[in-house]
Amino acid sequence: MSKSIIAGIIMAVALSLAGGVNANALKIAPLTYDVQVQQKKKKKGYVDVTNSESSRQKIEFKVEAFEQTAADGSLRFYDDKQIAQGVALDYSDYELEPGQTLRLAFLVDGSKLPQGDSFASIFASAKPNGQGASGTVRVGAILTILNGSPSGRRAEITSLNVPFLQIGNAINGSYSIKNTSDPKKSTGFRPVVDVSLNPISYQTQHKSSLVFAGIERRNDFSVEASRFGLYNISVAYGDSKKDVWIFTATPLGVFAAVAIVALLIVAIPIVVGKARQLRLGYSRKSKRHSPSRD
Secondary structure, three states, X not given: OOOOOOHHHHXXXXXXXXXXXXXXXXXXXOOEEEEEEOOOOEEEEEEEEEEOOOOOEEEEEEEEEEEEOOOOOOEEEEOOHXXXXXXXXXXXXXXXXXXXXXXXXXXXXXXXXXXEEEEEEEEEEEOOOOOOHHHOXXXXXXXXXXXXXXXXXXXXXXXXXXXXXXEOOEEEEEEEEEEOOOOOOOOEEOOEEEEEEEOOOEEEEEEOOOEEOOOEEEEEEEEEOOOOEEEEEEEEEOOEEEEXXXXXXXXXXXXXXXXXXXXXXXXXXXXXXXXXXHHHHHHHHHHHOOOOOO
């Protein structure tokens, strides 16, 4: 996924709370889960919870809501009755044998969630035998839920940073995007931006990292482009657009260009010298054959 900021990795760090115990003792996958459900309809999904300890563990499960609090993707988790009712789990707790994996199913109920975007987290926690509360292992997966149609989504491209010289088979850069939606009508979403290269038009789409209303986030991107020359690269979301000029070339293109320049540097003096010799020779020949005057 290019060099873009992978939301799952950031959220995994926020969700994995080991409190002095190796977080590898408990694993959950996937770390992120996108759910799209029609209003008043239901949709089922699952996460896998694995006990990597050498002993049996009792795992407790809980659903919480979350919100984004900063540009680095930091999250705040909290209890929310509506979210807990809208995301029902198959189990509230379960005993896992060493190395055992539980496929924990969940049911998203569109009739119990608000229209538009909702955000939930499924936590799995275990307290190893003989350890106090500080030894609790807690890991989680996040759910980004779209119930029906999105409402009030707006975003603005605030900056585009692409180094002018791009040597290789890809163009790499970054852009910043701010969620300018009304916080009362929209919470967060992952804007899909258009990345285009001109002339000889080339266009692709890049899914940005999750950004909540009022927050601005940076996203890295990479565009496969085996080209040579000056190009204009632009990033756009709706009517918001930023663009810059760059020079791009593949290693082979650079080698060919250097070889041509080197050849010209060597060849031009030779050609000029030959032309000068020819002119001098022609001039001398003309003088020898000029008719004499009595």
